[in-house]
Amino acid sequence: MAWNTAETKRRLKESAVAEFAAHGPGGTTMERIARRAGVNKERLYTYFGDKSQLFATVLADELNKVAAAVPLEHLDGPEAVAAYAAAVYDYHAEHPELTRLLLWEGLLDLPEVPDEETRTDYYRTKVAAFARAQRANLISDDLPAADLAFLILALAGWWYAVPQMARMMHADEPATPDTARAGLMRAAMKLAAPKA
Amino acid sequence: MAWNTAETKRRLKESAVAEFAAHGPGGTTMERIARRAGVNKERLYTYFGDKSQLFATVLADELNKVAAAVPLEHLDGPEAVAAYAAAVYDYHAEHPELTRLLLWEGLLDLPEVPDEETRTDYYRTKVAAFARAQRANLISDDLPAADLAFLILALAGWWYAVPQMARMMHADEPATPDTARAGLMRAAMKLAAPKA
DNA sequence: GTGAATTCCAACCCAAACGTTGGAGTTGGA
DNA sequence: TCCAACTCCAACGTTTGGGTTGGAATTCAC
Incomplete structure (x- = not known):
């Protein structure tokens, strides 16, 4: 199967939006975001940095x-x-x-x-x-x-x-x-x- | 020093209100609630049950x-x-x-x-x-x-x-x-x- | 085709936080 | 006075979850 970084990123962010919206920054786990996207947790860190950075990115883009x-x-x-x-x-x-x-x-x-x-x-x-x-x-x-x-x-x-x-x-x-x-x-x- | 269960409970709840309000259920820790109240963590569990019960109690009483x-x-x-x-x-x-x-x-x-x-x-x-x-x-x-x-x-x-x-x-x-x-x-x- | 760079993941480390336990101090009643 | 019940706490067991690592699969430049 070929790599598809753009799609992987998209899926991760979509998943992050859903999880953060549902449970808030405190209630959300990186694990769940990754699982929902069907992607390994580690991708989140290389693409978006740590949890607070990810949350900031999601806020900025979505709001x-x-x-x-x-x-x-x-x-x-x-x-x-x-x-x-x-x-x-x-x-x-x-x-x-x-x-x-x-x-x-x-x-x-x-x-x-x-x-x-x-x-x-x-x-x-x-x-x-x-x-x-x-x-x-x-x-x-x-x-x-x-x-x-x-x-x-x-x-x-x-x-x-x-x-x-x-x-x-x-x-x-x-x-x-x-x-x-x-x-x-x-x-x-x-x-x-x-x-x- | 004499025991004072009523006062201990009051302090714990006051502290819980402040912490939950500031950080939300997800961002709050039982440890911090207890420390802020100057009381041992274990008191929280015997008086109020687990974290979600404590949060429900706080909501009911305060709201x-x-x-x-x-x-x-x-x-x-x-x-x-x-x-x-x-x-x-x-x-x-x-x-x-x-x-x-x-x-x-x-x-x-x-x-x-x-x-x-x-x-x-x-x-x-x-x-x-x-x-x-x-x-x-x-x-x-x-x-x-x-x-x-x-x-x-x-x-x-x-x-x-x-x-x-x-x-x-x-x-x-x-x-x-x-x-x-x-x-x-x-x-x-x-x-x-x-x-x- | 070969090697460097990139994408991906399973497994791991470790700190934090939930919840418990064993025991010491305190009270109040028989 | 003694003991049963209660209040409190330090220390502990265990799980959860943030973040990392080593290595396998894939791509691409040459």
Whole structure:
């Protein structure tokens, strides 16, 4: 059988993403990552360095995707903000591993984050879109653009950050993904609505 | 020196809360918990069972506090909702360990949570307060009460869940705890404002 | 084709951490 | 006062898991 280093690396990283997302940096073992990829453990060390380096690599590569995800060029009103919030919500649903990596990164509370520059730039473009819409009087400007953008993401992300709280708060009338999504859109719209 | 089992237990649990909150279940060692408490490791096992039992105990005891925290009897309008949001935000700031435990619990994604009954009841009272205010036409009723309450908590908690994202999104105009708090209150008020 | 460099793995080393044990000190009741 | 029960700890056994090594299979340059 021929060597295929690119494929081996890919498999290892894919496996690392899954394991780190599922169990966090502390709960993950190099052994398991390698086994899941069907590759010898030693490959991890030669390709990616030790465990913490591997974790940093995974964070940098994957969370860049999160920051870049869900394109946002033009916001022409509160409805567009609601649609954006819904798209972020859907993105979380489709990529639970990335959401979990993001939360785990938050818990590490590093003074600086892998690839902070690039990711900051991505977020900057989102904030800029909100700021433009504010200047054009298309959406409310009583919150700083960065706050507004951040809080929209909060509405979408909180469901995934504390699913147990979501379950307990909705004990009497269980929330489905659809009702959650609808409520989220309505809330986003209200946050973005310009004063009458 | 006289024995003092109650005090020993208290010290151990306090220490466990701090360690688990800081490093998560995976990153915490029984050794460190015991050392921090100035007690022998073996005490942990006789008093609390193994590591996972200890973690479950800590979660149950401490997260009950979170659910019960920030009293909320009567909401007489959007301003009261904003004040509640701010109080929750302040609570997170004062008890970062509990916030972190909550997030860690969320990441474990257990099918059931320690002490789920009791905690559900606490959350139920919060939702009920929102529902009462809605029926009295004091706040907006275009969102289900549970959704509204949950999203208010989202606004307050997201800052602590993903501090790195907060930092990156506010790169150009750094947010202080005060500006964050002010923005949060404004947002909460808008979510709760009845339609004109 | 041959040898140097590369990819891969089984087996190993060792430190860390979980959990236990045997025994010494302390208490309280009969 | 004596002993049964309890509190505590130092030291230990064992497993897990991070990281390495020696060597076999493969590739590629010449």
